[in-house]
Amino acid sequence: MPAPLHEAHPSSPGRRLPDTxxxxxxxxxxxxxxxxxxxxxxxxxxxxxxxxxxxxxxxxxxxxxxxxxxxxxxxxxxxxxxxxxxxxxxxSGRGPAGIGAEIGVDHLAVCAVDLRGAVRARAVRHGTNRRRPPQPVVAELSALVEQVVAKAESEGLWPAGLAVAVPGLVARDARTVVRAPNLDWHDIDLGALLPAELALTVDNEANFGSLAELWLRDDTPLDFLHVSAEIGIGGAVVVDGCLLRGTRGFAGELGHVPVRPEGPACACGGRGCLEQYAGEEAVLRAAGLTPGVDRVDVLAGRAAQGDEEVRRALRDAGTALGIALTGAVNLLDPQAVVLGGALASLAPWLLPSLERELEQRSAGRACAVRVSRLGPEGPLLGAAHSVVRAVLDDPAAVGTRA
Amino acid sequence: MPAPLHEAHPSSPGRRLPDTxxxxxxxxxxxxxxxxxxxxxxxxxxxxxxxxxxxxxxxxxxxxxxxxxxxxxxxxxxxxxxxxxxxxxxxSGRGPAGIGAEIGVDHLAVCAVDLRGAVRARAVRHGTNRRRPPQPVVAELSALVEQVVAKAESEGLWPAGLAVAVPGLVARDARTVVRAPNLDWHDIDLGALLPAELALTVDNEANFGSLAELWLRDDTPLDFLHVSAEIGIGGAVVVDGCLLRGTRGFAGELGHVPVRPEGPACACGGRGCLEQYAGEEAVLRAAGLTPGVDRVDVLAGRAAQGDEEVRRALRDAGTALGIALTGAVNLLDPQAVVLGGALASLAPWLLPSLERELEQRSAGRACAVRVSRLGPEGPLLGAAHSVVRAVLDDPAAVGTRA
DNA sequence: CTATTTCGTCATGGCGCTTAACAAATTAGT
DNA sequence: ACTAATTTGTTAAGCGCCATGACGAAATAG
CATH class of the missing domain: 1.10.10.10 (Winged helix-like DNA-binding domain superfamily/Winged helix DNA-binding domain)
Structure with missing residues (x-):
């Protein structure tokens, strides 16, 4: 089996695959x-x-x-x-297909994407996975995967790999879920629970979401900061078309950037973290709703109906996001900031205050803020596309199973 | 098997040098x-x-x-x-040499470094350049360059290029100084003022300083955040052994990260920027000294003598730095934070409060803080070495001038 | 003193791209 | 309508670059 291709940063020293x-x-x-x-x-x-x-x-x-x-x-x-x-x-529209899967807090989803980027099959199961043990959840997911693979094969495609997006931290082996707070999963090796026929990759949903943003839009810049809010506030940094992962894979953790250093205490040990102002729980509470019962989607509904309390809560969250993003933008000088995931639907009420902070604090040279068109579809599509990209990145590695 | 996601460089589309x-x-x-x-x-x-x-x-x-x-x-x-x-x-110790130059606020310096990394010639001229017009300054620098080149040639070396570190913003053409506040230079094309025989690169001193840190220490990680303080607070982000520059070349601007969003107004339009707490001017003032008259080096002296007012000022600056760095570390998950430039000599008094903030706010998984051994030599050495690296990166490009 | 190991070189060969030439398919000009 | 010009895709020859395998050289081990 050929080794994965490694693109040559000439600066990095000797040990690399030979240039043959x-x-x-x-x-x-x-x-x-x-x-x-x-x-x-x-x-x-x-x-x-x-x-x-x-x-x-x-x-x-x-x-x-x-x-x-x-x-x-x-x-x-x-x-x-x-x-x-x-x-x-x-x-080809009848060659390999990427199978993407998503384990969400309230649903499971699987889809197949062909090399052209078209979604050729999907399957969804609604219902909460909160605090359910991994085995039955993954068993259901496997069933959905089988459905989707069958459909794809009936259209002349063959599965080139499976990528799973999870709402939590994933180890560098790209198989083990280290910690998924909303599912209450810890150190779960998905590789052991899923059928072994398909090459497996597991990653955080925020990461897949940002990659979807990168790959699926014609006009997306190669340097951007993706902000989503599913669990906590997941950011992702894309530099020169590459996702920045950090030494331990924690890069992009926007949730615990200090916004007001003497603000309310946070579970992380700090004070005044962004999550205390723009996290799901904080915003729901500020809006007069009940965290754990109501969820993010309620906010969009109420805000659209003109609920002033909700709108103020979102404005304040936008301000806090703007402050935190100012720091990030100063540090990285990206081409754009993209609001994805749940934030996309809340954008109308977040954006004004967010952009105001960003502009005031950046002396005119503020960077553009955009709203993802993918929204909650991002992670699933990103997962499927990651398999497709792998094929494009090394066509010789896939067997000639035509 | 799909390639790991983070290797993605082939993803960037077609137009690249052909693989011949x-x-x-x-x-x-x-x-x-x-x-x-x-x-x-x-x-x-x-x-x-x-x-x-x-x-x-x-x-x-x-x-x-x-x-x-x-x-x-x-x-x-x-x-x-x-x-x-x-x-x-x-x-070879007698092949090409990299010529590095530094235009500092209080000095000019030039050195020659051979392929082995040894400094083979140097020349320095002390004396302030504050608000001096570019022409005479660059003329003096050219004279120093000539001296150094002559010395290098007498040792069997030949100059492979000239890299100049400046205390200001440099355009992407790597020739033009867009803005150097402490020199009061604006849009100065150094290429037009320097002898044309040598291939020229101009870059910000903080960038060269961080590259020196990367190249000159055996144990420096490939992912780190370099913080220096010459003009304002210059940060630099190194990811996977590459300097991150950002879309406009502004990446690493730590000085205007918001520390206390409702803090004192800053020239950038924001409030409570890091510079208001840890910038040269702010620290000098907090220490009871006079900005513009006293300079950073006075701080180290006073602090070493036990001046409590100075020490408190530095502690507070360390706290502010810690808050700003917490955000940066959360976002980038680097292997280490490196204090360079003037901060290196102030480290003994900055570190305790800086590290305390970082640790408290990071729930135990704080990243290591180190002090540069290069200190103020960083930019000059980084400049010279950048020429050397260019030779190592593409040996075939240098003429066979042996 | 011989067997073994490792280094550097040489001749041969295979692989992959370039060069140059050519047939095929279209447009432009008279 | 017919020819010239242009562009495409293919083919054969050639060259550059690395791999393979064999060899002499220079050390150690017994």
């Missing part, structure tokens, strides 16, 4: 896939000029990718210009 | 240089096993590097083990 001819081939296969995927149907000649190889070289690469079922020949292009028209190539 | 055989060769030359540089004198066989190529391949690479004057053959290794002893290879 096979590696070069694999990287060029990946470049062809990425180019065709990103730039829509393209002729071999167009691909060649895009990636800087000759037409001859691209021809052999494309042949190999077509034989593997990863690319498809759509037929001759409509000739608009002088010269022989090219033959349009597209990423 | 020459590119492969160049990358392998770089890998040999990096390995020999990092692991001390090494035989060809040792290099081969380190980077995963065959001895034969490494032999041809080494030959080429020796012909270019970048590597040297030291002679047979002392045979400790069975078998024919290898021939020790070392980075």
């Amino acid at each position: 001819q096979q590696g070069m081939r694999r990287r060029n296969l990946a470049r062809v896939m990425h180019t065709v995927n990103a730039e829509g149907p393209l002729s071999r000649a167009a691909v060649a000029s895009q990636i800087g190889l000759t037409r001859a070289a691209v021809s052999t690469l494309v042949d190999e990718l077509i034989r593997s079922g990863l690319l498809e020949e759509l037929g001759p292009e409509r000739p608009g210009r002088v010269g022989r028209p090219g033959s349009a190539l597209a990423v | 055989q020459q590119g492969m060769r160049r990358r392998n030359l770089a890998r040999v240089m990096h390995t020999v540089n990092a692991e001390g004198p090494l035989s060809r066989a040792a290099v081969a096993s380190q980077i995963g190529l065959t001895r034969a391949a490494v032999s041809t690479l080494v030959d080429e590097l020796i012909r270019s004057g970048l590597l040297e053959e030291l002679g047979p290794e002392r045979p400790g083990r069975v078998g024919r002893p290898g021939s020790a290879l070392a980075v």
Whole structure:
């Protein structure tokens, strides 16, 4: 089995996979896939000029990718210009599929995404998973996965891997859920509970959500700060198209950034953390609702109806978010801040105060704040797409199961 | 099997330098240089096993590097083990040299560093540059550069490039000083004022300082947050051995992270920015000294003598730093925080309160705080080394001027 | 003194891209 | 309508670069 590709930061010292001819081939296969995927149907000649190889070289690469079922020949292009028209190539709609799954507090969801990014199958089960033990939950999830895989296979796809988004911290092995407070799970190895046929990746839902934002929108910048609020306040930092994970995998923890250093005590040991002002519990309480009974979605409803108490609570949360984000923006200088997850639906009431803080504190050069269009779909889609990206990143690694 | 998510660089779309055989060769030359540089004198066989190529391949690479004057053959290794002893290879001490320069508020400095990292020549001129126009300052700097280059050449070195550290913001062209408040320079193109023979790079002193920290210490982690205080409070974020610059090059601006959102107004438009508590001016004032007359170095002296007013001012600054750093550490999860520049000498009085804030607010999992050993030398050394790194990163790019 | 181990080099070969030439398919010009 | 020009995709030859395998050289172990 070939080792995963590693892109060369020349600065990092010696120990890396050798730069051999096979590696070069694999990287060029990946470049062809990425180019065709990103730039829509393209002729071999167009691909060649895009990636800087000759037409001859691209021809052999494309042949190999077509034989593997990863690319498809759509037929001759409509000739608009002088010269022989090219033959349009597209990423295959009947090759490998990425299976994404989400373990939410109130639902389970699974979907299959093809190489083109289209969702080809889905399955959802509603019902709370709060404090349910892992085994039955994962058993239900497995059943949904089977359904979705069956549907995908009936459409000529084959599953290339399974990625699971969970509302909690995941170990660096990408299999073990270290801590999921809302599920009350601790050190659960999902690899042992899920069918072993599929290559498995587990990650935090906020991470998958931010990757979805990165991959699924044409105009999303390569440097941004993604803020969501499912459990606590999950941030994610994307730099140059890469998710920043931190040494222990904790990067992006916006919830415990100090907002008012002498503010109310927080469970983390600090005082005045963002979570004390913009966390689900704090906002519900400030809005006169009951945490644990009411949930975030109630807020959007009440606010839309004009409930002034709720609106004030959201304004204050926006202010606190703005203060915390000012620090983050100063530190990272991203192209944009993206509000995702539950925050997306609350954006109309959060944004004004949030943006005001950000602008006042940034001397005019504030960075853009955007609202995710994906909203709560982000983590699931991000998970499925992560499998697809892995195929695009190393097409040679997937078997020729066409 | 899907590749781990964090390796994602191939994800960034098509347009990159083509993966051709020459590119492969160049990358392998770089890998040999990096390995020999990092692991001390090494035989060809040792290099081969380190980077995963065959001895034969490494032999041809080494030959080429020796012909270019970048590597040297030291002679047979002392045979400790069975078998024919290898021939020790070392980075050349008589090849290219990196010329580093620093434009400080109170001094100019230039040095030459060889590929081994040894400083082979230096020149300094003391005297304030506050509000002096750029032309005479740069003329003096050019004279120092000439001196240093002459000295280096007399030792068999040749200058591979010039890197200049400035106390201000530098445009992305790496030539133009956009704004240097303490010098009162605005939009100065240093490329036009310096001799054109040498390849020029200009960057912020905090950036070079953090790179020095990364490159010059054996035990420095690859992910850290560097904090210095020359102009304002310059931070720098290093992730995976790469300096994070941000979209506009502003990344690392720690000075305007909000510490107390309702605190004193700041020139940036915000309130309670870190600079209001831990900036040079604020600390001097809190210590009963006069900003503009006294400077940072006075603080260390007074504090060492036991001046309680100064010590309290530094404790408070440490607290503010701790609060701001808590946010940054939460967001980035670095391996360590490094205090550099002027902060290094003040560390004894800053650290206790700084670490206390960090620990209390991080629920036990606080990240390590270290003090730079480089101190004020950081920017100059970082500049010179940046030229050296450029040679190591692409040995084929330097002419065979041996 | 011989067997063994390791190093560096050489000749051979395979792999992957480039170069150059060509047939095919279209547009532009007369 | 017919030719010239242009662009595409393929093919064969060539070259660069690394791998393989064999060899002599230089050390240790017995």
